[in-house]
Amino acid sequence: MTQATAPKISFVSLGCPKALVDSERIITRLRAEGYELARKHDGADLVIVNTCGFLDSAKQESLSAIGQAMAENGKVIVTGCMGAEPEQIEQAYPDVLSITGPQQYESVLDAVHRAKPPLHDPHLDLIPPQGVKLTPRHYAYLKISEGCNNRCTFCIIPKLRGDLVSRPAAEVLREAEKLVAAGVKELMVISQDTSAYGVDLKYAASVWKEREVRAKFLDLARELGELGAWVRLQYVYPYPHVDEVIGLMTKGKVLPYLDIPFQHAAPEVLKAMRRPAAQDRTLARIKAWREQCPDLTLRSTFIVGFPGETASDFAYLLDWLDEAEIDRVGCFKYEPVAGATSNALADPVPGEVKLERWNALMARQQKISARRLKRKVGTRQQVIIDEVGPTVAKGRSKADAPEIDGAVYLSSRRPLKVGEIVTAKIERADAYDLHGSVAGF
Numbered sequence: 542m543t544q545a546t547a548p549k550i551s552f553v554s555l556g557c558p559k560a561l562v563d564s565e566r567i568i569t570r571l572r573a574e575g576y577e578l579a580r581k582h583d584g585a586d587l588v589i590v591n592t593c594g595f596l597d598s599a600k601q602e603s604l605s606a607i608g609q610a611m612a613e614n615g616k617v618i619v620t621g622c623m624g625a626e627p628e629q630i631e632q633a634y635p636d637v638l639s640i641t642g643p644q645q646y647e648s649v650l651d652a653v654h655r656a657k658p659p660l661h662d663p664h665l666d667l668i669p670p671q672g673v674k675l676t677p678r679h680y681a682y683l684k685i686s687e688g689c690n691n692r693c694t695f696c697i698i699p700k701l702r703g704d705l706v707s708r709p710a711a712e713v714l715r716e717a718e719k720l721v722a723a724g725v726k727e728l729m730v731i732s733q734d735t736s737a738y739g740v741d742l743k744y745a746a747s748v749w750k751e752r753e754v755r756a757k758f759l760d761l762a763r764e765l766g767e768l769g770a771w772v773r774l775q776y777v778y779p780y781p782h783v784d785e786v787i788g789l790m791t792k793g794k795v796l797p798y799l800d801i802p803f804q805h806a807a808p809e810v811l812k813a814m815r816r817p818a819a820q821d822r823t824l825a826r827i828k829a830w831r832e833q834c835p836d837l838t839l840r841s842t843f844i845v846g847f848p849g850e851t852a853s854d855f856a857y858l859l860d861w862l863d864e865a866e867i868d869r870v871g872c873f874k875y876e877p878v879a880g881a882t883s884n885a886l887a888d889p890v891p892g893e894v895k896l897e898r899w900n901a902l903m904a905r906q907q908k909i910s911a912r913r914l915k916r917k918v919g920t921r922q923q924v925i926i927d928e929v930g931p932t933v934a935k936g937r938s939k940a941d942a943p944e945i946d947g948a949v950y951l952s953s954r955r956p957l958k959v960g961e962i963v964t965a966k967i968e969r970a971d972a973y974d975l976h977g978s979v980a981g982f
């Protein structure tokens with residue numbers, strides 16, 4: 542008797558790391574049920590497209606990914622942020638099999654079951670104990686909550702994903718421990734607002750290793766720091782309680798790195814954006830953090846050309862950047878997003894002014910970044926290896942998050958392995974990257 546072959550699914554994952562975590566969860570469930578992943582749309586039984594709907598440009602990218610899947614396969618299930626507003630997708634591609642919003646894992650699985658039922662006897666052992674990761678094996682994203690309680694005027698994520706829902710600390714720690722046991726060396730802690738973790742649970746404790754761990758930013762970071770992996774905190778806001786976590790950084794328990802999406806510095810713009818924790822004490826707070834932990838690296842993103850941003854607001858932002866010495870910066874030109882309340886704000890900034898400001902901010906930041914990196918020349922840094930080439934390996938120091946920050950390029954007398962952590966002597970710096978050689982294993 543011939544054995545039925547496992548149904549094959551081609552998966553496209555678009556959008557931010559948070560969407561990637563959703564994709565990983567869906568794939569993990571599908572693998573558990575005996576589905577296999579296909580490399581190409583052509584020949585797969587189905588295609589799932591996890592879309593991003595954050596900006597209009599991301600929506601376009603999502604629509605074209607759906608179009609490609611329709612053309613090459615024809616059986617397409619759409620999920621993710623853009624699925625929360627299905628009209629545009631339905632209009633462009635009326636024949637997609639199903640459209641669901643973000644985190645609707647069950648609905649995606651139902652749609653898959655309807656279109657291509659699983660084999661009768663799924664081999665549960667197909668699934669590795671840590672789940673399936675789309676990120677390389679040596680680092681993984683750890684999502685600690687969904688949704689957001691803030692209402693920034695330019696953002697539709699709370700509309701798409703709802704209010705904050707935190708995972709109990711023990712559940713997060715169990716997942717983290719499994720990842721580390723499976724070889725993950727670096728955990729990226731993510732959520733829409735990491736520092737708000739647990740507010741919705743009233744910080745309720747859960748039992749982990751026979752002790753109670755509260756669902757609190759500090760408590761979770763402390764426990765994660767005991768697992769023996771690099772722990773990187775992303776999407777944190779400068780609330781006063783973040784000060785406490787700096788102590789864990791100086792003790793080497795979590796990486797001396799904070800990704801804080803400030804978005805702006807000028808008080809009027811921050812007010813119009815309705816940003817959380819936007820008090821004028823931020824500069825003083827950064828200064829105090831750096832005094833306590835001189836190795837601290839700060840990464841941030843900014844929006845230029847927000848409605849009502851005046852020339853003096855922008856000048857304020859540039860001066861603020863100089864003073865705060867933010868190490869790593871991503872900058873976006875403001876773009877209206879369908880459904881965002883900021884669309885109704887007066888005084889839009891013309892496109893050419895946005896571009897000018899964008900160029901000015903990036904130029905200013907390049908100088909800051911170069912200055913900060915130069916201070917590392919001559920030091921020794923631990924570097925995690927991401928890619929190995931014939932003569933030079935590419936890695937990251939504790940100051941570099943994967944995919945968004947700079948890199949460390951290393952020569953070595955012996956071949957290096959991906960995921961290995963080595964000690965490097967830094968010999969040279971440019972505007973964004975470091976260069977050096979391996980000084981210890």
Ligand code: SF4
Nearest residue numbers: 689691693696698733
């Ligand atoms: S903090 Fe603001 S920008 Fe971030 S997800 Fe929440 S509402 Fe959106």
